Amino acid sequence: MSNFRFYRMLTITKKEFIHIKRDKPSMIISFFLPIMMLMIFGFAVNTDVTDVELGIYDSSATYESKMLIDAFIHADYFLDTMRLTSIGQLEKAIEKGDIKVGLILPEDFASSILRGEQAKIQILVDGSDPTIARTAMQYALLITNHYNLNLYTSTIESGVKASPMVLYNPTLESAKFNVPGVVGLILQNITIILTALAMVREKELGTIEQLIMTPVTSFELIIGKLIPYIFIGIYDFIIVLILSRLVFGISVSGSFLELSLLGFIFLIGALSMGMLVSTISKNQGQAIQATLAFLLPSVLLSGFMFPRQSMPLFIQYISATFPITHFLIILRGIIVKGVSISYLWSATVAMLCIIFVLIGITTATFNKRLD
Numbered sequence: 001m002s003n004f005r006f007y008r009m010l011t012i013t014k015k016e017f018i019h020i021k022r023d024k025p026s027m028i029i030s031f032f033l034p035i036m037m038l039m040i041f042g043f044a045v046n047t048d049v050t051d052v053e054l055g056i057y058d059s060s061a062t063y064e065s066k067m068l069i070d071a072f073i074h075a076d077y078f079l080d081t082m083r084l085t086s087i088g089q090l091e092k093a094i095e096k097g098d099i100k101v102g103l104i105l106p107e108d109f110a111s112s113i114l115r116g117e118q119a120k121i122q123i124l125v126d127g128s129d130p131t132i133a134r135t136a137m138q139y140a141l142l143i144t145n146h147y148n149l150n151l152y153t154s155t156i157e158s159g160v161k162a163s164p165m166v167l168y169n170p171t172l173e174s175a176k177f178n179v180p181g182v183v184g185l186i187l188q189n190i191t192i193i194l195t196a197l198a199m200v201r202e203k204e205l206g207t208i209e210q211l212i213m214t215p216v217t218s219f220e221l222i223i224g225k226l227i228p229y230i231f232i233g234i235y236d237f238i239i240v241l242i243l244s245r246l247v248f249g250i251s252v253s254g255s256f257l258e259l260s261l262l263g264f265i266f267l268i269g270a271l272s273m274g275m276l277v278s279t280i281s282k283n284q285g286q287a288i289q290a291t292l293a294f295l296l297p298s299v300l301l302s303g304f305m306f307p308r309q310s311m312p313l314f315i316q317y318i319s320a321t322f323p324i325t326h327f328l329i330i331l332r333g334i335i336v337k338g339v340s341i342s343y344l345w346s347a348t349v350a351m352l353c354i355i356f357v358l359i360g361i362t363t364a365t366f367n368k369r370l371d
Contacts, residue, residue, distance in 0.1 A: 049135040051309050054078035055099035057090045062110035068121070068160065071147050072103060077139040079309075090124065094167060096343045097329060100126045101136045113151065119160045127169030128336040129177050132307055137164045168337045179250045180331040181304040183240050187263065188270045188324050189295055191233045195274025196287045198225055204283060222366060226271050233267040253338030262330050262341070262348065269323045269355035276362040298322045303329075323358075326351035 054072060058065050073080040081099050084090040090102040102124035112119035123140045127133045140162055148159040169176045237260075244250040252259055273294070281287035300306065301319035308316055308325075319325050329347040333339045341348055 049132055049307055049310055050077060051079040052077060052101055052132060052136050052139070053081040053099040053309070055082050055084055055090050055093050055102045056080070056105075057084045057087055057102065058105045059107045060105045060109035064110040064113050064119075065105045068105065068109075068144075068147055069103070071143050072140075075139070075143050077136075077143070091167075092343075094124060094126050095337060095339050097126075097333065097347075100129070100132055101140070103140075113160070121160060121162050123162050123164040125164055125166045127166035127172055128332050129307065130169065130172040130174050131177075133166055133169070133172055137166075140164060175248045176250060176336050177332065179244050179248050180335045181328050183237070183244065183335075184266070184324055184327045184331050185299060185304060186240050187233060187237050187267060188298070188327075190236055191229060191267060191270040192274040192277070192295065193288075193291055194232065195226070195229050195271050196277040196281070196291045197284055198229070199275065199278035200281050200284050200287045222275065222363070226275065229271055229274075230267065233270070234264070237263050237267070250335065252335050254334035255340060258341050259331075259334045262327070262334075262351075265355065266323060266327045266351065269351070269358055272355065272358040272362045273323075276358065276365060279362065279366050298324050301325070320350065321354065323351050323354050326354070 056069055056072075058069060072078050078101065082093060084093065084102075087104060090099075090104065093099045094102055102122075104122035104124065106120065106122075109119045109121070121144070123137065125133045125136050141164070144160050144162040151159055166172060241252065274291075277287055277290045277294070281290055297318075301308075301311070301315065302322055302325040303319070304324075308319060311319070326347040330344050330351070333344045333347075337343075
């Protein structure tokens with residue numbers, strides 16, 4: 001400590017500030033990323049479940065049934081998404097993910113109330129997301145009880161009785177919701193991190209110049225660099241599905257072939273994202289920072305932890321730009337619900353479009369860097 005000189009310390013401090021100023025990616029991450037994350041996560045991280053998509057089949061079509069429907073859609077809990085003409089249509093809407101809850105009013109709904117009898121209604125709930133399912137059932141029972149208080153009934157047995165029925169996950173096990181999501185996150189995170197460091201490592205070792213001098217095209221170079229990580233991603237995907245079955249008892253209810261095909265397409269998108277990060281980064285430190293800046297929002301905004309319908313609309317638009325958002329819908333649809341691609345076409349098309357854009361940007365950026 002006797003050799004300590006304050007001015008020498010200040011010189012080192014000044015040098016470090018100059019280095020930070022010249023390192024623009026670090027500047028952005030240090031000063032702007034916290035503001036962006038606070039604004040996004042402050043709006044997005046919301047455990048309150050609101051605006052649950054509601055489908056209605058009213059075979060009674062009476063004043064009494066309309067009053068109950070109004071009670072549901074004006075309670076700020078449910079969103080009047082669609083009116084169906086049959087129970088079959090309502091069940092298909094739940095399978096496709098268009099609605100989370102279905103309200104079925106029988107034909108004798110009004111006549112039962114007027115006779116002083118108990119009118120039974122059916123509540124179908126999509127149990128693939130236990131958080132939404134539990135809350136939706138509580139909301140439905142609360143609204144029904146409040147509706148009963150406004151009825152002039154003479155006996156306790158009269159009024160309206162709601163009978164909730166949970167589809168796909170009757171016991172509302174959280175593992176059936178979380179484990180498929182973890183499968184997608186593992187496939188995304190590991191692939192992006194490994195790929196992001198691949199090209200940067202070549203830059204730091206100085207071997208990228210040697211590769212450029214060889215008679216190898218940029219496309220051949222990209223494919224050659226990605227093939228090992230494709231095999232790693234396929235291994236991770238298979239081993240995670242096997243462990244999900246053996247450890248958590250979560251098996252694939254739908255087509256394993258369709259799940260594998262869509263999983264491979266998502267893997268290509270994750271590889272493209274990782275390659276894009278490695279292309280724009282100058283060193284492994286920047287690559288890690290850029291990867292974290294992408295992965296953290298994708299985890300929180302994709303619907304893995306918090307319901308997307310509770311987020312503000314502009315946050316939902318941002319989350320829709322992440323391939324993982326749509327892949328989670330696909331995973332839970334095939335693994336938990338057992339539905340086919342035909343029921344998941346909107347999520348599939350959205351994921352494909354985003355991945356094609358990623359591949360295009362990555363290829364153009366990589367070619368520009370090589371030139």
